Each structure stands twice: as C-alpha cells, then as structure tokens.
Amino acid sequence: MKKIVVLVVVIVGAWFAWKHFGKSGLVGKEIPESERVTFITARDKVSVADNLDAGIWTLVLFTEPGSAESKALETKLEVAVRQKVSTVRMMVIDVGGLGTPAAMDLGLTKLPTAWLFDGVAKKQDEIPKILTLLGA
Numbered sequence: 702m703k704k705i706v707v708l709v710v711v712i713v714g715a716w717f718a719w720k721h722f723g724k725s726g727l728v729g730k731e732i733p734e735s736e737r738v739t740f741i742t743a744r745d746k747v748s749v750a751d752n753l754d755a756g757i758w759t760l761v762l763f764t765e766p767g768s769a770e771s772k773a774l775e776t777k778l779e780v781a782v783r784q785k786v787s788t789v790r791m792m793v794i795d796v797g798g799l800g801t802p803a804a805m806d807l808g809l810t811k812l813p814t815a816w817l818f819d820g821v822a823k824k825q826d827e828i829p830k831i832l833t834l835l836g837a
Contacts, residue, residue: 710825726784730757731787738782738783742797745803754821755821758788759790762774778791796809800823
C-alpha cells in the first residue's frame with residue numbers, strides 16, 4: 702500500500718510539473734518570439750559568456766557556411782525554439798570553419814556543435830540530448 706501511495710505522488714508530481722512548466726523541463730523566463738533566434742558571423746573571436754544571462758536558457762549553435770549538416774540542424778533547432786519551447790533563446794554563430802581563430806579559440810573540434818546553457822552554466826553539449834530536451 703505504501704508503494705502505491707508513493708507511486709501516485711510521483712506520477713501526480715510529474716504531471717503537475719509537465720502541465721505547469723512545459724514538456725521540456727526547460728523552466729525559465731518567457732522569451733519574446735522576436736528575440737528567440739539571433740544570427741552572428743564571427744571569424745576572429747567571439748565571446749559566448751558575453752551573450753549569456755542568468756536565469757535565461759541559451760542554446761548556442763556553432764556552424765560553418767555551406768554545410769548541409771549545419772543547415773539541417775539549424776533549421777530543426779530553430780523550429781523547436783520558435784514553436785515548441787518559449788523559454789530558450791538560440792544564437793547561431795557562423796564561425797566559418799574549424800580553422801578560423803574563432804573556432805580554435807572556442808576549442809571546437811566538430812561543426813556543427815551545440816551548447817545549451819542554463820543561465821551562465823553549460824548544461825548540455827550532446828546534440829541528441831539537446832534535440833530531445835527541445836522536443837525536436
């Protein structure tokens with residue numbers, strides 16, 4: 702009997718969190734639709750930290766021009782941020798390729814690369830997990 706009560710409490714708690722905070726679990730400040738996606742071109746240096754704000758989920762996607770894989774991921778993530786998760790803003794940073802000073806300074810080893818921040822702390826850098834969190 703005790704196990705059933707605990708199970709019911711867990712299920713009700715999970716339902717309450719889903720209902721009130723969203724399916725993604727990315728609870729935070731609502732981002733206006735017009736501010737959800739920003740595009741930046743950076744070949745020299747770019748500071749990710751300068752673009753992070755406490756209490757705001759930020760997805761940073763590093764891409765390179767002409768890459769079908771970068772464009773496909775960018776599109777998928779943009780749709781999720783604009784239509785499914787209103788508490789995440791996305792910055793798409795075109796670093797130009799792995800050999801640019803910007804990419805080397807950031808320590809990028811593969812493009813595209815995505816980092817998800819909860820405020821100023823990096824929470825996830827695995828693309829499949831980020832896609833799942835965003836419901837993409």
